[in-house]
Amino acid sequence: MSVENTVTTKTSSELVNRDKPIKVKPLNKVTIVIRLTLLSLVLLSIYGFLTFDYKDVGLIEGIAASIANFRVMFTEAHFSHFNFLEGLHQVFITIGLALLTTLIGAIISLFLGLFAAQNLSTVRVSNMIKSFVAFIRAVPTVLWVLIFAVSAGLGSVAAVIGMTFHSVGYLIKAYSESFEELDEGVIEALRASGANWWQIVWQAVIPSTITYLVSWSFLRFEINFGVAVAMGAAAGAGGIGYDMFMASTFYLDLREVGTITFYILIFAILLEVVAIRIKRHLKTV
Amino acid sequence: MQDKFFLKKRLNSILLFCFFLAITYGAIIITEYNVMDGFTSVPEAFRWGISNFYPTQSSLEKLPNIMEKLIETLLISIASATIAGIFALIFAIFGSNTTKINTFFATISRFIATLFRNIDVAVWSMILLFSFGQSALTGYFALFFVSFGFLTRAFIETIDEVSNNSVEALRATGASYSSIVIHSVIPSSAPQMLSWLLFMIETNIRSATLVGILTGTGIGFSFDLYYKSLDYNSASLVVVTIVIAILLLESLSNYIRRVIL
Amino acid sequence: MTMLLELHDVSKQYGNNTIALSDVNFSVREGEFVSVIGPSGAGKSTLLRCINRMIDASNGEIVFDGVNALGLKRKELRNLRTKIGIIFQHYNLVDRLSVIENILHGRLGYKSAITGALGIYSREEKEQALKLLNILGLEDQVYKRSDQLSGGQKQRVGIARALIQNPKMLLCDEPIASLDPNASKVIMDYLKDISKSMGITVLINLHQVDVALKYSDRIIGVSKGSVVYDGSPRHITKEEIHHIYGSEAGDLIMDLGEDTDYAG
Numbered sequence: 001m002s003v004e005n006t007v008t009t010k011t012s013s014e015l016v017n018r019d020k021p022i023k024v025k026p027l028n029k030v031t032i033v034i035r036l037t038l039l040s041l042v043l044l045s046i047y048g049f050l051t052f053d054y055k056d057v058g059l060i061e062g063i064a065a066s067i068a069n070f071r072v073m074f075t076e077a078h079f080s081h082f083n084f085l086e087g088l089h090q091v092f093i094t095i096g097l098a099l100l101t102t103l104i105g106a107i108i109s110l111f112l113g114l115f116a117a118q119n120l121s122t123v124r125v126s127n128m129i130k131s132f133v134a135f136i137r138a139v140p141t142v143l144w145v146l147i148f149a150v151s152a153g154l155g156s157v158a159a160v161i162g163m164t165f166h167s168v169g170y171l172i173k174a175y176s177e178s179f180e181e182l183d184e185g186v187i188e189a190l191r192a193s194g195a196n197w198w199q200i201v202w203q204a205v206i207p208s209t210i211t212y213l214v215s216w217s218f219l220r221f222e223i224n225f226g227v228a229v230a231m232g233a234a235a236g237a238g239g240i241g242y243d244m245f246m247a248s249t250f251y252l253d254l255r256e257v258g259t260i261t262f263y264i265l266i267f268a269i270l271l272e273v274v275a276i277r278i279k280r281h282l283k284t285v
Numbered sequence: 286m287q288d289k290f291f292l293k294k295r296l297n298s299i300l301l302f303c304f305f306l307a308i309t310y311g312a313i314i315i316t317e318y319n320v321m322d323g324f325t326s327v328p329e330a331f332r333w334g335i336s337n338f339y340p341t342q343s344s345l346e347k348l349p350n351i352m353e354k355l356i357e358t359l360l361i362s363i364a365s366a367t368i369a370g371i372f373a374l375i376f377a378i379f380g381s382n383t384t385k386i387n388t389f390f391a392t393i394s395r396f397i398a399t400l401f402r403n404i405d406v407a408v409w410s411m412i413l414l415f416s417f418g419q420s421a422l423t424g425y426f427a428l429f430f431v432s433f434g435f436l437t438r439a440f441i442e443t444i445d446e447v448s449n450n451s452v453e454a455l456r457a458t459g460a461s462y463s464s465i466v467i468h469s470v471i472p473s474s475a476p477q478m479l480s481w482l483l484f485m486i487e488t489n490i491r492s493a494t495l496v497g498i499l500t501g502t503g504i505g506f507s508f509d510l511y512y513k514s515l516d517y518n519s520a521s522l523v524v525v526t527i528v529i530a531i532l533l534l535e536s537l538s539n540y541i542r543r544v545i546l
Numbered sequence: 547m548t549m550l551l552e553l554h555d556v557s558k559q560y561g562n563n564t565i566a567l568s569d570v571n572f573s574v575r576e577g578e579f580v581s582v583i584g585p586s587g588a589g590k591s592t593l594l595r596c597i598n599r600m601i602d603a604s605n606g607e608i609v610f611d612g613v614n615a616l617g618l619k620r621k622e623l624r625n626l627r628t629k630i631g632i633i634f635q636h637y638n639l640v641d642r643l644s645v646i647e648n649i650l651h652g653r654l655g656y657k658s659a660i661t662g663a664l665g666i667y668s669r670e671e672k673e674q675a676l677k678l679l680n681i682l683g684l685e686d687q688v689y690k691r692s693d694q695l696s697g698g699q700k701q702r703v704g705i706a707r708a709l710i711q712n713p714k715m716l717l718c719d720e721p722i723a724s725l726d727p728n729a730s731k732v733i734m735d736y737l738k739d740i741s742k743s744m745g746i747t748v749l750i751n752l753h754q755v756d757v758a759l760k761y762s763d764r765i766i767g768v769s770k771g772s773v774v775y776d777g778s779p780r781h782i783t784k785e786e787i788h789h790i791y792g793s794e795a796g797d798l799i800m801d802l803g804e805d806t807d808y809a810g
Binding site: 029030033034037038041042044045047048049051052053054055056057059062063065066068069070073089092093095096097099100103134135137138139140141142143146147148150151152156157158160161226229230233234238239241244245248249252254257260261264265268269272 | 312417
């Protein structure tokens, strides 16, 4: 086989029509869908900017004011309504809320997640749980908390239950998808040896997916920290979020807002670092 | 030897269990959470919900008003995620190990993204309230900042995951930096990035409700208004419209994901 | 014949104590087909990448086509890279783009930042791409997405991308390590053919000793970052292969080399 031979047997002119330009980018469904989606997003954004209710706040003045505010917040942060230790205590309340909701959510989700996984359950039960969970997730957390607050009163009980609800919605989806990715052969092997359903779950399913379960749960913990801050501000759940709300809307104390932002930022970054560590550790195990 | 192996494993499990029990107890104490109330209030809330929390004929009259707010909220969520996506793309290209120009710029861009991502959207909206007041821009920028931080990190991971090999190949042909980015990085990672963008829009709609409650704008404000005036029928109508909007959007973006990924 | 590539005392050090290459010296004549063999981690890949400075050597001198590669500025470096095509073990194609787009990427090195970024290719370039597809037997795959191709086909796209650069030299980094024996033979035959008929110099990393012996004009043996053999494939002895690979592995490789019949 030689190169010259191949060239003479089939010349390039057979492929190329001399008059037509040679196209390089073939249009396929994927490219069309990507472009259409991007185009609609851009058009909707432009339409949005034209119709927003600006209430006479200028964009440029607002940005200039924000930059000035950021400078004050971060360079002149101070304590006025609480001291350093009290602030720390409030942060721990927020972390406590996140921890409690994540743990309770994880336990409930573990059991429901097993029934939601198609390879461990029946199609009917799995679909039922999954659509119920999709509904739970579609209601924003703050609305869950406020709805529970009507009967339980504003406070940690409503916050914990409302946040747990949303965590359960999130974790069932994550857990059941991890279970479904499990190699069918592992389950088959245990079933062949006569193990019953619970034995299969404890001996095969959970040990082989535990790394995913842990990293999803910690991810949710990270999210719940943010949610707990927000619930403190918007739904009377207490913690550092409530102090933020007071400093921002009642005392109008920009410098204290800065202090609180530092608290939240430091702990959020700490959690993120731990999450990355856990992820890396699980990958190597 | 074998006995020891199983004993050790069991001991580890017990220790882990005790650890979680201890921190749970600690969390209950510090948050002053009442466990009994927690159990009893769930059925109570459901009983209340069934008898009070549903839309009625009279609340339906408020639907046009609610829809107007809902559409504004949807547009804010889309606009904030989309514009944030453009900025995030630029920062991700400078921040990714595959395409960074130098370590200094990469560190800076990662640092900025970390800062914006880790301040919660509720915190951003309370900060921005000082400069933008009760304008739609408060919510827009709060969502924009968080989206920008999150998407930058997601895009960096996408670029590093997807395009390492082909970037090497294009560099070997002597292609310029801009050619490498446009012909290798963008085409390889575009579908994954679009998927993240859609995820961000879904997240933003949920957050927008919260931001609305805090800043008195959009659909969150509508809910808060009816909720505080004890008009639970109208408040439930707001919830229903939000749920329908989110479910529709999710199925649309799931369809797009199925086609492009 | 003139020397196309000369390496003088080339060393590469990672960090303070990891030595990847130490004082490598060899030269390659124009049109030569040279195989670099050695165990995994011996520095073969690093060596290849130092030549067009995908990795910067710590010390030494690399002269390609009369130019010292280590002293080049950005613009000149891009210019050097257009003259050297690389073929990768994992093909390194942009999976989501069509075959012809991937091949045309080989022309990007000749373009300014703007025409390159916009992806403007001339008619001649496109025709050359189609011609190369013909030569490599890919005429039916022009507009296929490259992730739909088989491994052997992907590697042929990789070869076409390198050839459209009009290179003086091809660097091949384990081009058949991920392929089955059939596809491997096809790829090796194409490479040998290209080298002969187009007069392109080929420097290829291989870990199949038998393949290296069959196709090459010259063998360079690398062990622990140093060149331990440089000579004809006909005169290489069992002992020398043992020396390259370490004694125990040597037996296995030599047996394979004698038993497998690679002739096509």
